Amino acid sequence: MGDGRSSGGGSNRPAWLQQYDLIGKIGEGTYGLVFLARTKQRKCCIAIKKFKQSKDGDGVSPTAIREIMLLREITHENIVKLVNVHINHTDMSLYLAFDYAEHDLYEIIRHHREKLNHPISQYTVKSLLWQLLNGLNYLHSNWIIHRDLKPSNILVMGEGEEQGIVKIGDFGLARIYQAPLKPLCDNGVVVTIWYRAPELLLGAKHYTSAVDMWAVGCIFAELLTLKPLFQGVEVKGTTNLFQLDQLDKIFKVLGHPTPEKWPTLVNLPYWQNDQQHIQGHRYDNPGLHSYVHLPQKSPAYDLLAKMLEYDPRKRITAVQALEHEYFRIDPLPGRNALVPSQPGEKTVNYPARPVDTTTDFEGTTSIQPPQQMQSGTAVGNATMVGPRQVPRQMQMVGMQRMNAFNMASQAGISGLNPGGIPMQRGNAAQAQQQQLRRKDQGIGMQNPGYPQQKRRFGCNFPPFYACQSTENSTGAKMHENSSSFDPPPRLQSYSTFIDCYPPSRFPNYNSITNNGLIDNLHTGHKNATASITPDLMREDINVAPHMDTINWDSSNRHWDQNPTYARACIGSPESSASSNDSYIDNFQQLRT
Numbered sequence: 001m002g003d004g005r006s007s008g009g010g011s012n013r014p015a016w017l018q019q020y021d022l023i024g025k026i027g028e029g030t031y032g033l034v035f036l037a038r039t040k041q042r043k044c045c046i047a048i049k050k051f052k053q054s055k056d057g058d059g060v061s062p063t064a065i066r067e068i069m070l071l072r073e074i075t076h077e078n079i080v081k082l083v084n085v086h087i088n089h090t091d092m093s094l095y096l097a098f099d100y101a102e103h104d105l106y107e108i109i110r111h112h113r114e115k116l117n118h119p120i121s122q123y124t125v126k127s128l129l130w131q132l133l134n135g136l137n138y139l140h141s142n143w144i145i146h147r148d149l150k151p152s153n154i155l156v157m158g159e160g161e162e163q164g165i166v167k168i169g170d171f172g173l174a175r176i177y178q179a180p181l182k183p184l185c186d187n188g189v190v191v192t193i194w195y196r197a198p199e200l201l202l203g204a205k206h207y208t209s210a211v212d213m214w215a216v217g218c219i220f221a222e223l224l225t226l227k228p229l230f231q232g233v234e235v236k237g238t239t240n241l242f243q244l245d246q247l248d249k250i251f252k253v254l255g256h257p258t259p260e261k262w263p264t265l266v267n268l269p270y271w272q273n274d275q276q277h278i279q280g281h282r283y284d285n286p287g288l289h290s291y292v293h294l295p296q297k298s299p300a301y302d303l304l305a306k307m308l309e310y311d312p313r314k315r316i317t318a319v320q321a322l323e324h325e326y327f328r329i330d331p332l333p334g335r336n337a338l339v340p341s342q343p344g345e346k347t348v349n350y351p352a353r354p355v356d357t358t359t360d361f362e363g364t365t366s367i368q369p370p371q372q373m374q375s376g377t378a379v380g381n382a383t384m385v386g387p388r389q390v391p392r393q394m395q396m397v398g399m400q401r402m403n404a405f406n407m408a409s410q411a412g413i414s415g416l417n418p419g420g421i422p423m424q425r426g427n428a429a430q431a432q433q434q435q436l437r438r439k440d441q442g443i444g445m446q447n448p449g450y451p452q453q454k455r456r457f458g459c460n461f462p463p464f465y466a467c468q469s470t471e472n473s474t475g476a477k478m479h480e481n482s483s484s485f486d487p488p489p490r491l492q493s494y495s496t497f498i499d500c501y502p503p504s505r506f507p508n509y510n511s512i513t514n515n516g517l518i519d520n521l522h523t524g525h526k527n528a529t530a531s532i533t534p535d536l537m538r539e540d541i542n543v544a545p546h547m548d549t550i551n552w553d554s555s556n557r558h559w560d561q562n563p564t565y566a567r568a569c570i571g572s573p574e575s576s577a578s579s580n581d582s583y584i585d586n587f588q589q590l591r592t
């Protein structure tokens with residue numbers, strides 16, 4: 001690969017593809033193929049994920065593009081960086097370019113199980129877990145539920161300045177292919193079945209961040225034992241099928257779930273409907289500790305048990321887990337998870353990813369209009385990615401283990417901007433600054449979890465309007481909030497994207513309808529929101545209710561209805577980034 005043909009179409013190669021030398025295919029997942037490429041200018045490695053066309057053959061929707069644009073703002077050392085987005089307009093197939101990671105937990109675990117035949121060191125397990133939780137805490141703080149955590153999605157950086165750093169991959173992608181108004185539970189298989197939380201297996205309608213914590217618990221156990229904890233056989237299908245075998249595997253380890261332990265269990269559809277297999281069966285409780293070979297009184301066991309708590313409301317959160325005793329006792333977690341835990345201990349030489357150099361992808365064009373590419377404001381410029389080299393075997397000598405996490409890196413300060421990417425405006429940037437401040441205040445590993453950020457990206461212009469809710473209300477109240485957005489836990493658990501709206505920015509924006517069109521779009525407003533730019537994608541997030549129409553009462557400065565959560569974005573028209581028309585689309589009911 002690497003010649004004109006194999007790089008994607010010879011002389012017809014689209015401009016964006018010319019930035020890369022394609023090296024070959026490195027993987028294939030549910031959504032499509034993953035390629036390894038190298039940027040021509042900086043010789044950095046990039047993983048390009050090519051998404052298949054949707055089943056309907058309609059390619060990637062404008063909604064999906066907007067979702068992805070928002071994902072570009074996710075910036076944290078423990079989250080893989082989405083550096084570029086490209087779209088092939090002929091078939092609307094989508095290419096996402098991520099920072100390349102040489103390893104993932106699937107391969108690391110497999111290497112220990114099949115090649116080394118010995119467990120992963122305590123230090124490595126703890127460091128991997130801590131960083132996974134650190135990244136997850138950032139996602140959850142930003143209301144992103146991953147929903148597909150599994151070992152192959154937990155990437156680990158190879159040789160270079162970020163060696164041994166965990167990067168959560170595929171964040172937010174589970175949502176991309178679903179229609180805007182589809183309930184969250186209706187998009188088929190989401191969490192790989194072995195890591196799927198019991199509430200989802202029992203038919204829960206909503207995802208909460210607790211589903212990710214369950215998956216982390218499963219991954220933690222797998223890091224300890226080198227085999228999946230709950231290896232159920234999946235019933236295949238596109239709808240949310242009853243996965244009896246997976247539940248059976250869980251109950252055999254954790255014992256019979258009871259309404260006493262888990263009060264909302266009785267409301268879950270499959271618990272109600274399947275008297276015979278689940279309710280009727282009495283599972284013993286042999287004890288999780290015997291499966292994971294941990295003393296029941298050990299901090300590791302305590303943390304694991306809290307992650308595998310049946311009741312999602314009682315399950316430990318990422319921020320709580322980061323503060324768990326397990327991370328305060330020796331060996332302390334470190335930034336480079338792959339270095340030896342003790343002097344004299346051998347370094348494990350994990351193999352580099354195999355690359356299939358015979359597979360190619362065809363030419364595409366960038367969704368970025370050329371003038372935006374030149375402006376230098378978009379992250380979407382692959383020349384800006386970090387200075388990693390071509391994949392090769394890791395060099396393992398002479399590396400010092402860091403006893404305590406480097407807070408600058410932990411806070412996403414050094415790692416988030418490896419190639420001098422201009423700092424984003426908005427809340428991601430604010431979060432980084434907050435974290436830097438914390439570093440300056442000397443908060444270190446004694447308090448490894450940094451406080452949750454209150455605001456999300458997209459809400460960087462107070463005063464703004466925000467949805468809030470209480471436990472006992474069915475709908476959300478929208479109300480003015482002059483400085484911060486502090487949603488209650490129930491709301492946090494539902495939503496990926498923020499529901500907020502700066503009224504001053506859109507004075508003529510009087511009405512939103514749920515068919516994705518704005519009613520009273522004034523010319524001035526049109527001009528103000530001409531096309532997709534990263535800035536617009538960040539800022540033009542609005543609140544809308546799930547009713548057909550609500551109106552902005554400009555004299556009293558509030559909406560005339562009391563909506564449940566929903567979202568609309570202002571962006572460019574359908575599938576065309578170059579038109580100057582503005583409109584509202586991406587109206588999305590997030591929950592009922």
Ligand SMILES: Nc1ncnc2c1ncn2[C@@H]1O[C@H](COP(=O)(O)OP(=O)(O)OP(=O)(O)O)[C@@H](O)[C@H]1O
Binds near residue numbers: 030031080099170
């Ligand atoms: N940024 C990246 N750098 C290096 N390898 C990556 C990167 N992202 C994904 N991969 C690897 O590519 C392979 C395919 O990934 P992909 O996410 O498409 O599928 P998957 O996670 O295996 O399955 P699924 O599609 O069900 O999530 C995996 O081995 C994954 O570790």
